[in-house]
Amino acid sequence: MKVAIVGATGVTGGSIVDGLFASDTQFDITALVRPSSVEKPAAIKLKERGIKIIPIELQDNHEKLVAALNGIDVVISAIHYQSIGDEIPLSNAAKEAGVKRYVPCFFATIAPRGVMLHHDRKEEILDHIQRIYLPYTVIAVGWWYQISLPRIPSSKLDEGLTFANNNIIAGGNQPSALTDVRDIGKYVATIISDPRTINKKVFAFSESKTQNEIHELVEKVTGEKPQRVDMSKEQIEEQISPFKKAGESNDMRSVMEYWMSWGVRGDNTAENAVYLGYVLAKDLYPELQGRSLEEFIQDVLDGKVKKFYGQ
Amino acid sequence: MKVAIVGATGVTGGSIVDGLFASDTQFDITALVRPSSVEKPAAIKLKERGIKIIPIELQDNHEKLVAALNGIDVVISAIHYQSIGDEIPLSNAAKEAGVKRYVPCFFATIAPRGVMLHHDRKEEILDHIQRIYLPYTVIAVGWWYQISLPRIPSSKLDEGLTFANNNIIAGGNQPSALTDVRDIGKYVATIISDPRTINKKVFAFSESKTQNEIHELVEKVTGEKPQRVDMSKEQIEEQISPFKKAGESNDMRSVMEYWMSWGVRGDNTAENAVYLGYVLAKDLYPELQGRSLEEFIQDVLDGKVKKFYGQ
Numbered sequence: 001m002k003v004a005i006v007g008a009t010g011v012t013g014g015s016i017v018d019g020l021f022a023s024d025t026q027f028d029i030t031a032l033v034r035p036s037s038v039e040k041p042a043a044i045k046l047k048e049r050g051i052k053i054i055p056i057e058l059q060d061n062h063e064k065l066v067a068a069l070n071g072i073d074v075v076i077s078a079i080h081y082q083s084i085g086d087e088i089p090l091s092n093a094a095k096e097a098g099v100k101r102y103v104p105c106f107f108a109t110i111a112p113r114g115v116m117l118h119h120d121r122k123e124e125i126l127d128h129i130q131r132i133y134l135p136y137t138v139i140a141v142g143w144w145y146q147i148s149l150p151r152i153p154s155s156k157l158d159e160g161l162t163f164a165n166n167n168i169i170a171g172g173n174q175p176s177a178l179t180d181v182r183d184i185g186k187y188v189a190t191i192i193s194d195p196r197t198i199n200k201k202v203f204a205f206s207e208s209k210t211q212n213e214i215h216e217l218v219e220k221v222t223g224e225k226p227q228r229v230d231m232s233k234e235q236i237e238e239q240i241s242p243f244k245k246a247g248e249s250n251d252m253r254s255v256m257e258y259w260m261s262w263g264v265r266g267d268n269t270a271e272n273a274v275y276l277g278y279v280l281a282k283d284l285y286p287e288l289q290g291r292s293l294e295e296f297i298q299d300v301l302d303g304k305v306k307k308f309y310g311q
Numbered sequence: 312m313k314v315a316i317v318g319a320t321g322v323t324g325g326s327i328v329d330g331l332f333a334s335d336t337q338f339d340i341t342a343l344v345r346p347s348s349v350e351k352p353a354a355i356k357l358k359e360r361g362i363k364i365i366p367i368e369l370q371d372n373h374e375k376l377v378a379a380l381n382g383i384d385v386v387i388s389a390i391h392y393q394s395i396g397d398e399i400p401l402s403n404a405a406k407e408a409g410v411k412r413y414v415p416c417f418f419a420t421i422a423p424r425g426v427m428l429h430h431d432r433k434e435e436i437l438d439h440i441q442r443i444y445l446p447y448t449v450i451a452v453g454w455w456y457q458i459s460l461p462r463i464p465s466s467k468l469d470e471g472l473t474f475a476n477n478n479i480i481a482g483g484n485q486p487s488a489l490t491d492v493r494d495i496g497k498y499v500a501t502i503i504s505d506p507r508t509i510n511k512k513v514f515a516f517s518e519s520k521t522q523n524e525i526h527e528l529v530e531k532v533t534g535e536k537p538q539r540v541d542m543s544k545e546q547i548e549e550q551i552s553p554f555k556k557a558g559e560s561n562d563m564r565s566v567m568e569y570w571m572s573w574g575v576r577g578d579n580t581a582e583n584a585v586y587l588g589y590v591l592a593k594d595l596y597p598e599l600q601g602r603s604l605e606e607f608i609q610d611v612l613d614g615k616v617k618k619f620y621g622q
Contacts (some may be wrong), residue, residue: 112438112441112442113438113441113442114439114442115442127423127424128425130423130424130586130587131423131424131425133583133586199585199586272444275441275510277510277588
């Protein structure tokens with residue numbers, strides 16, 4: 001199966017590349033990389049692993065994109081969220097090249113429309129995909145283990161936490177679906193090899209936990225009680241409000257809206273995913289297991305998890 | 312099963328009332344009617360058929376609406392499209408009253424988002440329904456027989472045609488799903504009695520025909536060749552363009568966008584419905600049959616079909 005990935009040098013894309021390599025299915029991988037990034041270490045690493053690198057711009061480059069995607073079975077977008085508009089020309093080219101499955105960049109929590117601006121933009125990309133009747137598979141994975149853990153007093157977890165979070169949202173009792181970023185690729189490899197998932201939204205996550213349960217688990221594994229910083233619905237609303245008024249999209253707003261969604265509203269559950277039309281990877285592949293959160297905490301404690309972003 | 316209907320005095324609502332009465336399932340029907348319409352003939356007719364009439368405003372009337380919907384199993388909206396915003400307070404009240412299934416007003420063709428303003432507004436109502444996690448069933452029925460037939464030279468069909476259409480859109484070769492309005496209620500009665508359709512979108516239509524096939528069938532049944540007025544994609548775009556620029560929503564724009572969708576783009580097919588996440592009533596209920604288009608043409612010729620709107 002010939003797979004082309006956009007964003008293969010990023011965190012999600014990296015997990016996907018690892019997952020495709022580790023799979024029993026034989027994947028022939030192409031990475032579409034911006035010409036300006038081809039000489040960067042991350043791209044060179046991909047090349048060393050035997051991945052074909054195509055330096056290409058996504059915008060205003062239709063004919064070349066179509067040529068690059070000619071013969072490709074599956075296109076996977078793990079694009080940076082600020083570049084998500086590039087999925088319009090990418091999906092148009094995929095349609096013309098006869099790509100059999102397009103996986104837009106959804107690899108996060110699930111929610112209805114109108115809750116998170118960031119998520120709504122992903123839905124608008126899906127709207128476009130549907131207008132051109134491009135075969136697709138949406139893959140959502142829930143909230144990432146890597147940004148779910150609190151710091152502990154000894155700071156022993158700090159090295160492995162990309163984004164430590166000691167805030168307990170609205171009491172900390174909403175269950176939320178969680179996945180180790182390192183397992184995203186494993187789920188993706190399985191889902192894109194399955195004809196049942198064509199034109200479907202799939203929710204693939206490893207565990208469901210409340211924040212209170214996460215704190216208990218951290219204490220159990222590390223022997224240290226994490227600090228709790230209570231954060232109410234109103235406090236989150238107050239932080240989002242100025243961005244909303246200004247129509248501004250940024251990292252802070254995005255994080256706050258995610259917290260509002262999974263933490264206050266409780267959107268990010270298997271039950272709600274089914275309500276919203278997703279099929280569950282747990283139903284499709286009962287034997288497919290991701291790492292447990294407990295295992296992840298132990299890995300962080302043992303220095304086996306690398307921090308990502310800004311490294 | 313206790314059913315409350317909004318818009319029961321309208322065309323779609325009337326078909327739904329008939330369908331519920333004709334069903335094997337025992338439905339206890341309540342009609343929510345504007346206080347100003349309670350004394351109108353259509354409302355009095357409903358009352359004479361044993362339907363409970365509740366005179367009620369939908370806007371700014373939350374507590375009374377909740378009380379009216381208390382104990383109701385299924386709420387069906389067959390609201391006029393210009394009042395579709397009233398579905399927000401209606402669905403909020405349904406949620407609070409514990410209604411088990413809410414059927415928003417979709418009873419027309421299927422299409423992706425961003426093709427028809429009118430359809431997008433329906434999708435936005437569904438977004439709201441999903442944000443409040445109200446159990447729902449979307450029922451689309453395709454384009455109506457009643458607005459699909461051309462006039463014939465002898466004018467023999469005119470009396471039964473609500474909206475005669477001799478325009479052949481973009482060559483007339485796109486297949487499109489069609490249903491007799493009189494059968495909408497039959498489909499609705501079956502679908503809302505089925506636990507499998509909860510939180511699903513269902514496409515229930517009777518026949519799939521191209522415009523050229525419709526003309527042939529009219530000629531076969533009536534012995535007269537209908538006039539063909541060719542209408543190109545560009546002509547439709549030209550007619551829609553000023554409304555789009557002005558951000559204006561009106562009947563003409565709505566009809567033109569429907570034509571663009573089913574006639575030019577070819578959105579309104581079973582195949583596309585499945586792609587867009589609908590389940591097909593034909594798959595769920597292979598034995599459930601609507602009137603054929605041929606039967607409908609004969610009925611019009613025989614004066615058995617009444618024109619609706621503006622009568």
